[in-house]
Amino acid sequence: MPPPTLDSILDERRSQPQELIEVLQDVQKHYGYISEDSMKTVSNELGVPLMDVYSVASFYKAFALQPRGKNVIRICTGTACHVRGAKLILNQAVGQLGIEPDEVSDDGLFTIEHVNCLGACALGPVVTDNGSYHNHMSPGKLRKLIKSLHKADTEENSND
Amino acid sequence: MTKIKTIKSLEALRKRILKDRKKIQSTLVMCGGTGCQASRCQDVIDAVKNELAKQGLTKNVCIRTTGCHGFCEQGPLMVIEPDNIFYCHILPDDAHEIVTKTIRDNEVVERLLYIDPGSGKQVQTESEIPFYRAQDRHLLAQNRLVDPCSIEDYIAIGGYAAFAKALFEIPPESIVREIKDSGLRGRGGGGFPTGRKWSECASATGDEKYVICNADEGDPGAYMDRCVLEGNPHLVLEGMMIGALAIGAHQGYVYVRNEYPLAVKHARVAIEQAREIGLLGANILGSSFSFDTDIARGGGAFVCGESTALMSSLEGKVGEPRPKDVHTVTDGLWHKPTTLNNVETWANVPAIILNGSSWFASKGSKGSKGTKILALTGHIKNTGLVEVAMGTTINTIVFDIGGGGSNGNSIKAVQTGGPSGGCLPADKFGLAVDFDELAKAGSMVGSGGMVVMGQETCMVDVAKYFLTFLQDESCGKCVPCRLGIDRMLEIVTDITEGNGTHQQISLLEELGSTVSQTALCGLGKTAANPVLSTLRYFRDEYETHINEKKCSAGVCQALVTYSVDSEKCTCCGICKRACPHGAVVGKKKQVHAVNLDLCQKCGICKSECDFDAIQVQ
Structure with a gap:
């Protein structure tokens, strides 16, 4: 639509x-x-x-004044996620994608955002990709998630 | 749905719904709260639906997808009525066995039962689980009974009876008196007596008044309002309707965080349903009372949790607080008398009206009545939402309900009250969760966040974390908050980087107390609490950072070095693949090493190593 x-x-x-x-x-x-x-x-x-x-x-944080990447990876950095290592998750995303939060990757596929709380504190660290939740995140799980999103998008492009 | 125009037809509708439901043999209650959704409960729900259809069992068996049951760590959760069998960690593949055994053959699938870690035995129902047993869940327990998108479910459990009672049997001033007598205090953070707020607003002059539900739950680490609004939106709506009746308002607003899409959706559906059935609108239930409410989505600013900032935001402006010399109960939204309460406060109202103020006042401690929902998170075994009578000790919550530290580790502190609260050390766990008692100890109940911190947490880093959060979220209107937080953050950053001095500690204390005394709004006034409370209880950690340039918890990046323990390294190569900075070197079957020039000290290698071979010193 x-x-x-x-x-x-x-x-x-x-x-x-x-x-x-x-x-x-x-x-x-x-x-x-x-x-x-x-x-x-x-x-x-x-x-x-x-x-x-x-x-x-x-x-307001809800508004972005620049276009964002196709996939928005939101990393919760609320207190509950912070004490369970949200910083590692953020470091993983920044290191893997080579962009800082709120920037867009060169291929236009990714933006990383950090949010103060996603409200699923019991299951931290929490990450969402385009709105869908992932709980108990580890750098390894995030690495695979980003890879799979990347793969899906590259395949989609080659089919076009 | 036909409009109900009298109290009699409301009762008749309730009877009809209950009669229709007698035919149902069994209901599979699935938790569909955000926690369980993150654990992929939707796949389970779909699988169960398919299985019921496949086995031809759809006629007398229902599925009810509800809001949060509280025990998020064990999700996806399912309770099967009427025997209330409790299953946890369910996978879509379990659907066949659940439907065949439990629904068709009336047997229990033992492998899906919860195992009581104390006794090691399987238990069948919620009431036998220690996590639930020590709670008093008069608000949260309702989540399991209603589909949030069904007004019929809510009416079936007695919904809107309190509002009807208030409308026809209690004059507005007596409603206010009931709330006053109940001792209900605001659940959003401040703990202000709700009855007093209502009474001042009721007596304020003006025909146009407003009620607002604050669902802009910005405290990181707290998510109880989300679960109440998501799981039982009609309860919140009913509370607001009673409040509107008491103060004489005809319009309400639910200001909800945009980061909570499910809460926005459920509140919206509830409002539409209530309008459709005639419980919102003109001349409700044939009375002269008219009331309607709308939803406003918040813009994601922590400061909008503050009442005056929230009202500015509702008016479509930047969410900056204003001085409170004029109270919002007389001069609030659009300069009209306004009563603002948070989700949990409104949710407490219907039961007080229905059961009487003395029922509510019988729960809790001397100055803090009723129950409080707490979000138990962090380094603790049983994370989730917990509802206890106020006055319950932190010990009971952390150990009896929470089951103690995760992986059997010892607990260093509990952070209560979010960025406005403080950190309490383990030797203070005898304290009761009570507005006044926690404030005396330098923390606060706040909105009920309770983040448990193990020995691996650095308390100076925690103070830095909150200051970074507050620096980012300060609206910038008043100097003490804007610059005070900046300066405090600079000092704490110096300390975590090994550049701190002893004089800075006293400067930090002085700054903290100045900010507390001079900031404009409640958030600024409490902004120094995380620093002051960690200085009060964990000063030794600050001193170690200053004197020994050491972070005992191994958290502060500037003070630690990463290396590989050659004894423990199995040469598996995981750390090398994991490091996003290419700082781990080593060939196959060779002990790996960390290249300190490239190492960003992010800690990813340590978190990925299965053999505890990465050392942090």
Whole structure:
């Protein structure tokens, strides 16, 4: 299904400044990031100064201002995961992919994000790939996960 | 579904649902909470569904996918009613045996039962498991009884009866009095008396008032609100409806973390169902009371857990707190009187109305009534969600319920209350989980996170971890929080890198106390707690870092060196393959070594080595 247009996201929300965060949430969800152009449109349509749109978009962690990789690996660095070695997991991802958190790998396939809590603390360290959860993570398990995602994407490309 | 317009038709609906369900012989209750989902419970559910269909057993056997049962470590979990047989660690391949033996032949599949580590014997039901036995689960136990997406399930267990009672039998001021008398205090962190909040908001002038449910659970290490909202959204909704009735609000908001997609979905479904059936909207149950509520997704800012920041965010603005000289109960959302409580607080309300304030006040300690849900995590055997009467000691929670340290290791500390709380050493485990008692000890109940830390944890690193978190999350509005945390983090970083001095410890204490006294909001005021509490109880660890330039737990990267123990090395090559920095060298069948020039001290080799051959000194 194609993503909804910015127009349809704004439907029934125009001229309602209080809807700003909800609109940005939907833009983020469907486009993966919030572009300068969408900020300008949102600003015009909701009647919120562009400066305020930018200030909100850059304040909340939920919004990315740059496109992200095709696969988003989110590593929980909450307290429960931290004491069980979340740092190792983050180091593994950074070392293996050669990118820092929030950067995109050269092939455009990966972005690493660290989040403060994914809310599955009993099963830490926790990692999600594109929203699906993996518990009791170890550097080895993550290495295999990244490899399998990489393989799936390369195969998909060669079939195109 | 037809609209219910009177209290009689609500009761008639309840009777009809219960009558229809008498035909059901057996129900397979699957935990579908986030923990069990991470353990792939959906595959098990699909397999069980297929198997029931294959064996032609779908007519009188039901599957109920519910919210979190609490014992996440043992997931995927299943309870089979009516005998409440408890199976754990279920795999999709077990579906055939479960359906054939337990459902068709009424036999127990013994290999899926839980083994009591104390006695070594298999046990059949939750009530026999030590983890559950020592708890008082009046909120969490309901999760097992309802499918969160079924309002019928909730009505079947007596749902919305408390609201109907409040609507027709109790005048608003008496509802407020009941909550006051119950001694309920806010479960979100501050522990403010809920009844007092309601009473001030009820007497505030203005026709337009709001109720808000704070489900922006940002404390790392706490996930009880997620599980209550995910598992039993109607309970939270009912609590909010009673609150709205008491203070005279007609509109509510559930502000929920966007990182909790399942909670967003279930809350949304619950609201739609309640609207459809007429429990939300105009003239509810034929009365003059009208109320509706909406969902707002949070933007992932820790500071939005603070009430004034949350309200700014609801208004579509940057989530910055404001000074609290004007209370939100008189000047809150859109400058209207607003009552904000967190998920667990709202969830406690219906039972207080139904059973009376004295029932609630009979549980708990002198100043902290009722039960509290705690997230027991970290280096402990039984991790999961635990609900105990307030006043229960940390010892009971960690050892009787939690089963002690993981892998039999000894426990160094428990961190309670998240980034606003503190670390308590093992010799303080006699303390009760009570708002006032933990505050006296330099920590707090907070929202109920309880992270257990073993000997392998460095307490200076823990302080650094929280400061890094808080530096990242400080909204930056007030100077003490923004710069105070920065400076404290610089000092603690110096100490963890072996550049610390003794004078810095007193400076750290001074800074901490200044931040506590002068920051604008509750989060800033408590930001120094992790540092101050570790300094209070684990000062020796700070001193070892300063005097000996040593991290006894082997955590602080700048103070440790990695090497291979040639006695233990089996030349398997795992560490070499694991190291993402290419710092492990060695040929096949040769003892490996660490190239210190390339080593980033990330610890991956140590975590991957099966033979304990990587040394950290």
